[in-house]
Amino acid sequence: MSGTDGESDANTDGERSAVPPALTTPRGRRPVVAALMLGMALAAIDGTIVSTAVPQIVGDLGGLAVFSWLFSGYLLAVTVTLPLYGKLSDTFGRKPVLIAGIILFLVGSVLCAAAWNMAALIAFRIVQGLGGGALQGTVQTIAADLYPLKERPRIQAKLSTVWATSAVAGPVVGGLLAGYADWRWIFLINLPVGAVALWLVVRHLHEPSRPRPAARPRVDWAGALAVFATGSLLLTALVQGGVAWPWLSAPSLGLFGASAVLAALTVVIERRAAEPIIPGWVWRRRTIASVNLALGAMGLLMVAPTVFLPTYAQSVLGLGPIAAGFVLSVMTLSWPVSAALSDRVYNRIGFRRTAMIGMSAALLVLLAFPLLPYPGEPWHPALLMLLLGAALGLFQLPLIVGVQSTVGWAERGTTTASVLFCRQVGQSIGAAVFGAVANGVLAARLLDAPVDGLPGDLDAVTRALEDPGAFSAAATDHVRRAVDAAVDYVYIGAAGAAALALLALITLAPRRFPIITEPPTAPRAAGEAARQDTPS
Helix, strand or coil, rough: EEEEEEEEEECCCHHHHHHCCHCCCCCHHHHHHHHHHHHHHHHHHHHHHHHHHHHHHHHHHHHHHHCCHHHHHHHHHHHHHHHHHHHHHHHCCCHHHHHHHHHHHHHHHHHHCCCCCCCHHHHHHHHHHHHHHHHHHHHHHHHHCCCCCHHHHHHHHHHHHCCCCCHHHHHHHHHHHHHHCCCCHHHCHHHHHHHHHHHHHCCCCCCCCCCCCCCCCCHHHHHHHHHHHHHHHHHHHHHCCCCCCCCCHHHHHHEEEEEEEEHHHHHHHHHCCCCCCCCCCCHHHHHHHHHHHHHHHHHHHHHHHHHEEEEEEEEHHCHHHHHHHHHHHHHHHHHHHHHHHHHHHHHHHHHHHHHHHHHHHHHHHHHHHCCCCCCCCCCCHHHHHHHHHHHHHHHHHHHHHHHHCCCHHHHHHHHHHHHHHHHHHHHHHHHHHHHHHHHHHHHCCCCCCCCCCCCCHHHHHHHCCCCCCCEEEEEHHHHHHHHHHHHHHCCCCCCHHHHHHHHHHHHHHCCCCCCCCCCCCCCCCCCCCCCCCCCC
């Protein structure tokens, strides 16, 4: 059976028959899917639920100057461990990696709840992130293992719904716990959720027996350490640059220089390794390389709505935190719906064309944002975010499903991890680049302000606007217009990132994704299967 655009639908009957009965019957798959959704919920809700409790945490533990590392440390740990977990899941199986990730996340949660100062809490958040990296990558990989190509949108839509629900529920739950109980409960509530997920995985996830390899599998620990060190230095430079120190200061230049040296060393180590953490074929195959770059660009553009839209809603539109969160949350309503329906499009016209349509629509939405009237109505950006969610749902899911379908079982974990890794790095780069853009535009617009002594930093200006008596009416309007201009430029930059994603698909992605028909449970050595990465 073949789909249009030359993309084979794969032998779904062959896939289904090769999976153990416990995973193929609806009764057998249902508890595993529940476990995946619970595991994804642990990772998805983490950032939003913690953010609302920051005032209480700082008030109890202190450490106002370094509290941002509650998020940066977690993000860093998740990002740099994704390639390692992907390779481990391909080598030793998904189940042990997922179990280890859940346990590590729960241990980190207990430690966070017991933290005695901010330094300890940051360290324990990094432990949580080490488990979160296993959760994010392995859950997506198992989802692809469980379902044949035609059914994968179903599970991906469910996982997208988890992210959408978490984005809305996280701030509410975090605010309630911080306000009426104690901030430590935002970590303790992970325990029952994680315990149920762990029990379901242990009880119901049965991986098929695999042929015993001729040689004992070797883990590229040197490569893993090199990837971890390189990613840590690079992300630290991106996260702290322009915040803790100026971009052209010695710390920034030193971190960027050291990360470049370590990156070169990582390439040397990985080329010599028998089983590299990041194999060269990830970038030599056109399909995987193009998807990695496209989703990296998507991570870049996602910074505009997730980081700067709430600032715009509060500082320019004058909304409260809850209403500002709603303006953003509408994007999470249309995203899973669009993702769930995307298979009706890519089954007709192919993965590449579907993703290009989605990103083209996203590009138009991002370019429309600077055209909004000042100050405008709240429904104006809300409508654009609704459209943006629909566009990105049509873009992301076909690429993830498509690229997972071009590799066999033994390469799917590494492939999925590389995609998520590039998306996470894109978000980190976007936060740094667009933060610098926003602060630069803001500082330039405030040079001719009607009052002196205004802060030139976006966060400081936003906090100042929360005080009704901080400025005169004329100064307040000038500052709000400056914030509006800064966010407009960020959205223009995000539109540029959308154009880069389109360029990657147009120039690198094959017109027809080379879908393979290998059953998902038939492991092969990485790189053993030859395939054509060009249109047939």
